[in-house]
Amino acid sequence: MELKFNLYNLLIGFGMLQGFIFSGVLLARSSWKQANKYLGISVLFLSFYLFWVLKYDFGFQKQWIKLQFLPVLFLWGIGPALYAYLRFFFRAPLSRNQLRWHFLPLLLEQITFNSLTLLFWVHGWEGESLPRWGRVFAWNIFNVEHVVAMVSMGIYTGIIIRYLRKYPENKLPLRLRGLLWCFLLLYVVWVPYTYMDVVYYNLGFPPSGFYLFYLVFAGLTYGIGFLGFRLRQDPTPTAVPEKSKAPTTVTNQMVQLAEELALRMETDQWYLDPELTVRSVAEKMAIPANQLSAAINGVRRESFRDFVNGYRVEAFKAQVSAGAHQQETLLGIALGCGFNSKASFNRIFKKQTELTPAEYVRRVKE
Secondary structure (H helix, E strand, C coil), X not given: CCCCCCHHHHHHHHHHHHHHHHHHHHHHCCCCCHHHHHHHHHHHHHHHHHHHHHHHHCCHHHHCHHHHHCCCCCHHHHHHHHHHHHHHHCCCCCXXXXXXXXXXXXXXXXXXXXHHHHHHHHCCCCHHHCCHHHHHHHHHHHHHHHHHHHHHHHHHHHHHHHHHCCCCHHHCCHHHHHHHHHHHHHHHHHHHHHHHHHHHHCCCCCHHHHHHHHHHHHHHHHHHHHHHHHHCCCCCCCCCCCCCXXXXXXXXXXXXXXXXXXXXXXXXXXXXXXXXXXXXXXXXHCCCHHHHHHHHHXXXXXXXXXXXXXXXXXXXXHHHHCCHHHCCCHHHHHHHCCCCCHHHXXXXXXXXXXXXXXXXXXXXXX
């Protein structure tokens, strides 16, 4: 059987390839901003859906039947990945436990699909030899998977919209708004297609019969990846700015809170987390974020960021004094101390010490 290539599936394939490239770049640069990791995962999952379609449309799956058992669908993780991206982007990261719960459906999806593969393998890859319950499972799993995916994405779309209401629209970067509109439009066109494919064709609707949908899908996937890639270069944070104005009265409670924070910062080394925020610290200490911010501003007369960066600078100095710069680059040491980029490290270090990192190292050597 010959493979089938035409202008339409080649364009869709190009969009898929661009999605893989953007997801790879975002994942590779996730150390610059942890939010990029989750956006990269979301784009990767969307691209794998196109791969799942094209392996059939190109004719690969008809020549190599076992390709249908390739685990390339990660539909139940698209919504959670995008939501996690926004939380980290707005410096309100999800905890590890929260992330586990959000991505649990994705794990269940993979367990279910690979159970099907195992079932076919045990019965010699012949569908007719499956037990009755196995045939029911095999013929309906993809329908259930796609329906649950649409429900999941709908739920997370609602969660994202609700979460974004706390931020005025004019506070959102233009590229972020474009990215979210791409995702929303993708979901809007995906739902009716999935409904028609599941209800009327039992997921047997040939891609060649609806190339327009897949072209739109590929274009929007490319748009999400491209806008996310460009957005990572924006230097301005999008979270609600912290108030640095000192309160008029410093109470004993504020002093005790500031002392407790300093102790926890030293013993637990929270400053090593490059995504640390006043909200995440407040959650760790089980107090309101505005109360913690007021204590820092009032007692220490500095912002939360300056307070945390002070510990990072001191940690860098300690590493240099211990000779770490002889085995590792200065940037590597800085990233290990909680800084998230070379530019921010150089700026903050110069601000707090009036020396560049290289100048400080030379003084230590002297």
